[in-house]
Structures are given as C-alpha cells and as structure tokens.
Amino acid sequence: MAVPARHWIAPEFGGPERWRFVETTAPTPVQGEVTIRVRAAGMNPADRKHVATARPGLxxxxxxxxxxxxxxxxxxxxxxxxxxxxxxxxxxxxFRVQGGYATALTIPAEKAFRKPGPLSHAEAANLLLAGSTAAEMLDRVRAEPGETILLHGASGAVGVMVLQLAALRDIRVIGTTSEAGADRVRGFGGIPIAYGAGLEERVRALGIPVHAALDAVGTDEAVDVSLALVPDRSRIVTIAAPARAAEHGFAAIAGSQPESALFRDRIRGELVRLADEGLLTVPLARTYPLADALEATRFLAEGHPGGKLALIP
Incomplete structure (x- = not known):
C-alpha cells in the first residue's frame, strides 16, 4: 500500500529559501521497487546546487x-x-535516489544495499556519494601502491574518503588542509600540509615525488600547484574546477556524467563491504531534524562543518 510521507521539494529554481516541506505519498512498490522508511538523509553540496538553476532532465x-x-x-x-x-x-x-529529504520514499530496488552494521543510520546515509566520488578520483589518476598523491581538500568529506581508500591500497597522500583539519588528515594516514601562499614550495620541500593530484576544492591555487607538480595531465583530476580542467586538458568528473555514473554504481557494493568490515568510517559533524533542513543547508554552505551532516525524520 502507499505510505503517507513528507518531503522537501524545490517548487522553483533558486536557493533553499524557496524550498517547501510538503505532504506526499510513497507509492506502493511494483516489480523492481522498494519503499524505504528513512531514518537519516545524507547531505551534500550537490543537493543545493542541482536545483539552483534549470538543467536538462530536471x-x-x-x-x-x-x-x-x-x-x-x-x-x-x-x-x-x-x-x-x-x-x-x-x-x-x-544512493543516487530522487527525494532523499523525506520520511519515506519508493525507489528502484537496485539502488538499495544492505546497511553496513558498524555505521549508524546518520553515518551510513553519507557513505556512498563521498565514497564513490573518492574512489573514482583515485581510479581516474591510476593511483598505484607505493605512489604519492597530492590531495587538495583532504579534511573534507570526499578528502577523508580518499585518505581511507588510499591507505588501504598503500598509496601515500599529502593532503592540503587548514590548521584545524591537520589532525583529521593525520589521523586518517595522510601528511597534512597547509594550503595558502607558498603551497608549491612547501610540497617540494617534503622531498617526496608527487605522481598524481586530486582536487576537491576547485581553487586556482589547487589547480596551479597540481599543474606545477604533476607533468602528466592525465594524472590530475578535479571535482570542483571544470572550467580550469577544460582549459588545461585534465579531467573533471561529476556524478551527472554517464561514465562517472557507471563507475559510481559499480563501486557501491565494494564500499558497503569495506564499511561493513570496519575499514571505512564516516566522520559525522552534526544531525538536524528533517524539518530543519534549511538551517542545516545554511550550515553546510559555510564550507567547513568538520564532518558530514544528516537529517533525521
């Protein structure tokens, strides 16, 4: 039977101040579908960006x-x-559902995976987008055991996932961060290094050859230093500076790209397995009631929440 629910919608394009929390119904699942009672909704910058302006298919x-x-x-x-x-x-x-900010929703069954036991619902709700993005970044630059990569934005959600996946593969990571995030980077096995003026010189002073660069912040500094330190542009990837990538001939990836979507779908099971075995964790900064999604979105937009956020119905 259909399930009464509430969910957040964007009735028009624009910022979160235009969103509405409304009554809805999760339809009765048919062949190839399941209905989920949501215990936690993961939050990502993409939630806001994808409804900010009109785009094909939306x-x-x-x-x-x-x-x-x-x-x-x-x-x-x-x-x-x-x-x-x-x-x-x-x-x-x-993961990759439509309308996760809800009390219940009906989705394609192939998108649902058994929840990793060690993770709370709030943590588990934030595993797959950041995890699959990190995995694709490492895959795109062909990072190999024994190599060193430079990771811009190492203390953020995607950065922490890169650190964990790299450590499992014996890949060393030099991670840019603020002073406040240095212990987080170090705790996940990275070598923290302060971003800002002189970054290239500080990296070179470590005396460690950099084989590839991953940009999770999109600043000119991140791109310029990556280009200066990694001569092979096929071993540079960004998730936040597509214009610079097009200009300089390196990769920019996004979940909306068909190739990226296929990779991220394929890697879901492996990420769930690693989390179930206690090999992947999800640092959580804060949870909010689902009804307070706008306040949570404002906090997320500040850019330095110190971990993931989740909405709890």
Whole structure:
C-alpha cells in the first residue's frame, strides 16, 4: 500500500529559501521497487546546487536529496535489492535516489544495499556519494601502491574518503588542509600540509615525488600547484574546477556524467563491504531534524562543518 510521507521539494529554481516541506505519498512498490522508511538523509553540496538553476532532465517541483539510510517498509514482487535478497524490515542504504529529504520514499530496488552494521543510520546515509566520488578520483589518476598523491581538500568529506581508500591500497597522500583539519588528515594516514601562499614550495620541500593530484576544492591555487607538480595531465583530476580542467586538458568528473555514473554504481557494493568490515568510517559533524533542513543547508554552505551532516525524520 502507499505510505503517507513528507518531503522537501524545490517548487522553483533558486536557493533553499524557496524550498517547501510538503505532504506526499510513497507509492506502493511494483516489480523492481522498494519503499524505504528513512531514518537519516545524507547531505551534500550537490543537493543545493542541482536545483539552483534549470538543467536538462530536471522538472519542477523537484524533490531534494540523493542518499538515505533506513529500513524496508514494502518490496515489490521480486524480493531482491542491489546487494541481494531482502525482506521487509531489513536496514538498507540507497544512493543516487530522487527525494532523499523525506520520511519515506519508493525507489528502484537496485539502488538499495544492505546497511553496513558498524555505521549508524546518520553515518551510513553519507557513505556512498563521498565514497564513490573518492574512489573514482583515485581510479581516474591510476593511483598505484607505493605512489604519492597530492590531495587538495583532504579534511573534507570526499578528502577523508580518499585518505581511507588510499591507505588501504598503500598509496601515500599529502593532503592540503587548514590548521584545524591537520589532525583529521593525520589521523586518517595522510601528511597534512597547509594550503595558502607558498603551497608549491612547501610540497617540494617534503622531498617526496608527487605522481598524481586530486582536487576537491576547485581553487586556482589547487589547480596551479597540481599543474606545477604533476607533468602528466592525465594524472590530475578535479571535482570542483571544470572550467580550469577544460582549459588545461585534465579531467573533471561529476556524478551527472554517464561514465562517472557507471563507475559510481559499480563501486557501491565494494564500499558497503569495506564499511561493513570496519575499514571505512564516516566522520559525522552534526544531525538536524528533517524539518530543519534549511538551517542545516545554511550550515553546510559555510564550507567547513568538520564532518558530514544528516537529517533525521
């Protein structure tokens, strides 16, 4: 049966001040679908950016949010999800959904995976977007065991995932950060280095050859230093400076790109496995009630929350 719910929508393009928290219904799942009771919705800068202006394929009103953690309320005739067989009551996470800022939603079953046991719902709801982005960045620059990479924005959500995945592969990371984030970078196995004037010289002074560069911040400094230190531009990637990437001939990736989407879908199961084995953690800064999504979005927009945010219905 259909489930009454509430969710956040963008009735028009623009900032979060235009969003509305409205009544809705999670439809009865049909073949290949499941209905999830949301226990936590992950928050990402993309949630806001994707409804800021009109773009192909986006219609109004647009539901907000791309990843959740919760439990199965109902399942269609085929009791399988992305991680295998499932049943009502199973705890799951889902990624690349539409409308995660909700109390319940019905989604394609292949997008749901068994929730990693060691993670809380708030942590699990923030695993897959940051984790799959980090994994794709490492894959795109062909990072290998024994190499050293320069990571811009190492103390952020994607940066912390890069640090963990790199450590599992014996890849050394020099990570740019503020003074406040240095201990976080060090704690996840990276070599913290302060961003700002003189960054290139500070990296060179370490005496460690840099084989590849990953940019998670998009500043001119990050791009310029990457270009100066990594001669092979196929080993530079950004998630935040597409114009500079086009200008200088290195890769810019985004979940909206078909190639990126395919990679991120393929890597979901591996990220869930690593988290289930306690090898991936999700630093959590704060949770907010779902009804306070606008306040949470303002806090996220400040840029330095110190960990992930989650909305709790």
């Amino acid at each position: 219609t109004l009103p647009a539901p907000i949010g791309y990843e959740v953690s919760g439990e199965i309320l109902a399942i269609g005739p085929d009791p399988r999800i992305g991680s295998g067989d499932a049943q009502v009551g199973d705890e799951v996470i889902a």
